[in-house]
Amino acid sequence: MIQFKLSPTTEIPAIDSIFLFGDEVPAKVLPFKKEEIAYLLNCRKQDAEALVVLNRYNKEGICTSIYVQNFDANLSPAESQEKLRRSAATIQERLSKAKIEHIAVSGEGIIPEEMAAFLEGLTLSNYRFDRYKAKKETLLSEVIVDNRFFKQDELDRSVRLWNRICQCRDWVNEPIMALNAEKFANILKEEGEKAGIKVTVFGQKQIESLKMGGLIAVNKGSVDEARFVILEYKPKRPLNTNPIALVGKGIMYDTGGLNIKPEDYMQEMKSDMAGAATMAATLLAAADNQLPIHIMAFLPMTDNRPSGNAYAADDIITMYDGTTVEVVNTDAEGRIILADAIAYANQFNPELIIDAATLTGAAVRAIGTYGIAAMQQNAENPMNLLRIVSNQVYERIAEFPFWKEYDELIKSEVADIKNCGIAQAGCITAGKFLAHFAKHPYIHLDIAGVAYYPKKESFYGVGASGFGIRLLYAFLQTYDIATQKN
Ligand code: BES
Ligand code: ZN
Ligand code: ZN
Numbered sequence: 001m002i003q004f005k006l007s008p009t010t011e012i013p014a015i016d017s018i019f020l021f022g023d024e025v026p027a028k029v030l031p032f033k034k035e036e037i038a039y040l041l042n043c044r045k046q047d048a049e050a051l052v053v054l055n056r057y058n059k060e061g062i063c064t065s066i067y068v069q070n071f072d073a074n075l076s077p078a079e080s081q082e083k084l085r086r087s088a089a090t091i092q093e094r095l096s097k098a099k100i101e102h103i104a105v106s107g108e109g110i111i112p113e114e115m116a117a118f119l120e121g122l123t124l125s126n127y128r129f130d131r132y133k134a135k136k137e138t139l140l141s142e143v144i145v146d147n148r149f150f151k152q153d154e155l156d157r158s159v160r161l162w163n164r165i166c167q168c169r170d171w172v173n174e175p176i177m178a179l180n181a182e183k184f185a186n187i188l189k190e191e192g193e194k195a196g197i198k199v200t201v202f203g204q205k206q207i208e209s210l211k212m213g214g215l216i217a218v219n220k221g222s223v224d225e226a227r228f229v230i231l232e233y234k235p236k237r238p239l240n241t242n243p244i245a246l247v248g249k250g251i252m253y254d255t256g257g258l259n260i261k262p263e264d265y266m267q268e269m270k271s272d273m274a275g276a277a278t279m280a281a282t283l284l285a286a287a288d289n290q291l292p293i294h295i296m297a298f299l300p301m302t303d304n305r306p307s308g309n310a311y312a313a314d315d316i317i318t319m320y321d322g323t324t325v326e327v328v329n330t331d332a333e334g335r336i337i338l339a340d341a342i343a344y345a346n347q348f349n350p351e352l353i354i355d356a357a358t359l360t361g362a363a364v365r366a367i368g369t370y371g372i373a374a375m376q377q378n379a380e381n382p383m384n385l386l387r388i389v390s391n392q393v394y395e396r397i398a399e400f401p402f403w404k405e406y407d408e409l410i411k412s413e414v415a416d417i418k419n420c421g422i423a424q425a426g427c428i429t430a431g432k433f434l435a436h437f438a439k440h441p442y443i444h445l446d447i448a449g450v451a452y453y454p455k456k457e458s459f460y461g462v463g464a465s466g467f468g469i470r471l472l473y474a475f476l477q478t479y480d481i482a483t484q485k486n
Helices: 034-046 077-097 112-125 152-173 181-194 204-209 213-219 269-288 334-346 361-367 380-393 426-435 469-478
Strands: 003-007 017-021 051-057 063-070 102-108 142-146 198-202 227-233 244-248 250-254 295-304 316-318 324-326 352-357 372-377 397-399 442-446 452-457 461-464
Touching: 003 152, 017 112, 034 051, 034 063, 051 077, 063 077, 077 112, 077 380, 102 112, 112 142, 112 152, 152 181, 152 269, 152 461, 152 469, 181 198, 181 227, 181 250, 181 269, 181 295, 204 213, 204 227, 213 295, 213 316, 213 334, 227 269, 244 269, 244 334, 250 269, 250 334, 269 295, 269 352, 269 461, 269 469, 295 334, 334 352, 334 426, 361 372, 361 426, 372 380, 372 426, 380 397, 380 442, 380 469, 426 442
Parallel strands: 003 142, 017 063, 017 102, 102 142, 244 295, 244 352, 250 295, 352 442, 372 397
Antiparallel strands: 051 063, 198 227, 227 295, 316 324, 372 442, 452 461
16 A cells, blocks of 8 residues: 655655656756756657656765656546546556665646646555565655645555455455355455445345245355345435445356356456455445445355256246246356346446446457446446446446346246347347346446456556556546436
8 A cells, every 4th residue: 555645845845756748848846956847848849648768866975766757738637637547547557677665756837636637546556465575566645746746645545445446356356265155255354344234144044034036046056155245335324315236246156056167267266256355445435535426235155066956957936035047057057147237236226327337248248357347227327427427437337238038038038038149249148137037227347358357458457457446446436316317
């Protein structure tokens, strides 16, 4: 974790520093020498986005470096902010290689939003899942920020959000042998209590007596018990009358079950609880920063494994809401546990239900790893708000159609519906399956393409990305009940 300190420019000590050079001559802020400015301007002429490193040696021969990041101010606000997040990730890599732990950040010709984006990129790229490694990379521990850009409180609020993103990544990166449903539920209970919110954990017995048939069926093959976690953050004077329900897929590990995943398709499936981790982190960040919105999270958790007792294709499950489901493929398990969670959430009369789930390979095939596949039912206005916000924070969503014809594809001969359709439009039929259970305005987010990057992806890093938390947090921050009413 980086410790941030605000400091007046004049006090930014003579340590290694980063300077963001927007559209003015940087002489004003840091004491650049004449030759340095000439050199900088020349570099800038050749490449408007050049990263220029100025090295200075003192009498003792000790070198301090100034990383000057030029950037082109002619982009849209969202694009220039994203560019700065990405530049920060590049710089972080250089700093790490140079074993630099302390740095000062300043700039000229940039606005606070741009500085915030840069610090966001720096913080999020400074994360490593290294607790199992003997040799750890050097990371930034302290960053001194020019106090012209923020008040302490503004910076603190951002830092709390970034910390939750890193915490989400930790949860997702832990393998199943270290983090099963029971342990994850315990961690959330502890974290929730620290944050001062209400946490309810249903154990196996309660899940059974509630007749959450979907969660019970998927859990049958597991040696571990299932859990169902409910988080509730209710501020004193919420803007919304009814809660927003966040539902997250908590498959702690997805082997596919009896329809076991072949070859290397099983790899990375520790990340199949990223939806639950994302929703928990989002709610906790909202609570940390006291957003004026009443939010609940519903998180069904189990792993999906084959065993002598595992649920099988052809099984017919009676779900929490009484719907019967024909199992066609045990690897389409996420929708089965999520359906019970959505149905359970209905009773709180949420004004909006949003789920996040690493639900389908089909979503990845459709839009790749650049964004989230989104669908909605009776939630056109919230979806429009979500789209606007998603472009702003650059965690983008692509809306897929929810035509009624897709409903035909999940009709079953032997039950009310079945858990998968045909090969085509796989992420839509998965969404349609879930929408069957939602009795309130509903948005489905398939995060399969973005939750986990096997190779380093800029400030998202390698492994769990935390993608979607900034999006949902920004959505909650701008959420206004007016968007709900037509
Ligand atoms: N967890 C997977 C989806 C997934 C795939 C997430 C790749 C991240 C990366 C999900 O449970 C699954 O296995 N879905 C199947 C559904 C099929 C059997 C209808 C899929 O997408 O192949
Ligand atoms: Zn699966
Ligand atoms: Zn899965």
